[in-house]
Amino acid sequence: MDGENPFENVGADPDGARAQSDGGATVPASGERNVDYDYYDEDDGFIEGPESDQEMPLADHIEEMIKRLGVVILSMALVSVLVLPFAVDLINFIWYSILGSVQSSVTSPRAYQPLALVLARLKVATLAGFVIALPVFVYETYLFMRPGLYKHERRYYLAAVPTSLVLAFIGVAFAFYLVLPFIFSYFVNYSEQAAEVAFGLSETFGLMLLLMGFFAAVFQIPLLIMLAVMMGLTTRQWLADRRLYFWGGFLGVALLFSPDPTGLAPFIVAITMVTLFEATLLLLRWTQR
Known part of the structure; x- marks a missing residue:
């Protein structure tokens, strides 16, 4: 050599x-x-790759999950307590804003139970806490799943936190400005032909808050679908092939969680859910994901 x-x-x-x-x-x-x-x-x-490939014992997973859920509940309770002193002002604003677009002379709410006003204050404070708790829930699930997420998946999850809050406010606004005035207008026009309409505080305000909270949750559908597709948990084609099952599920959920004396709200909720689902699939197709 x-x-x-x-x-x-x-x-x-x-x-x-x-x-x-x-x-x-x-x-x-x-x-x-x-x-x-x-x-x-x-x-x-x-x-x-993910931060850790080590498997935790089931008991540790359950303990951490309970802690994360406790943070969400504590956040919701804290916001509710902070909003409670302003609850009466919020009740008047919501009541007269929605019914003012329906009746020329809005009647004051009728309290048919001794605790009607107290319960209404608790409900409106709970709604505020629920809306704020939605992004907190997304963030806590991110912290729970973070050790097993890839770096790009962590970015997607973190971006979903502010998006969740924005979508929740859009859902509340959608119910406040469009759905509730339409429902009460239909109810008043239908009932005025046979009786004088008077609104009870508990039932009427309960329906208002329930629908606003429900739409805040419903408007999370695009976020959940986009997050699942970007993280590789499902595909647009898989969702599109099973759209009829999703439509049926949306209708079932709407009928179950949308009590309404007119029977109109469940169908509006179901149509909204289907529209959000299909619009998200269309967006995914346009972005070729």
Whole structure:
């Protein structure tokens, strides 16, 4: 070998780059490997892995899940307590804003129970707490699942937190400005032909708050679908192929959780849910996801 060391260039790369095999894929080593990545894909390059692949005992999972749920409930209770002193003002604002668009002379709410006003104050404070608790719930589920999420999945989840709050406010506004005035207008026009209409505080205000809270939750549908598709839990085609099952489920949920003496609210809720579902699928198709 003319005095040359036969082992001098073992492992050297004539182009100045090493190559190693990782799961059947060739990993170009242009510098140190980033510790945030788990493996190399020939098409996508370095792919980041979850923070931890260690499995926790079931008891630890349940304990952490209860703690996360406790944070959500505590956040909801705290916001409700903060809103409670302003509850009467919110009751008057909601009452006269919705019914004022229906009747030329809005009658004051009738309290047919001794605790009607107290319960109404608690309900409106709880609604405020529920709306704020929705993004808190998304964030707590993110913290619960974070050790097993890839880096890009963590970004998707964090982006969903403010989006959840925005969608909740849109849902409340949709019910406040469109759905509730339409329902009460239909009810008044139908009933005025045979009787004088008077609104009880408990039943009427309970329906208002229930629908506003329900629409705050319903408007999370696009977020949940987008999050599931971007994280690889499902595909647009899988959802599209089973749309009739989802439509039936939406109708069942609307009939179950939308008590309304006119019978109109459940169908409006179901139509809204189907529209949000189909609009999200259309958006996914447009973005080719």
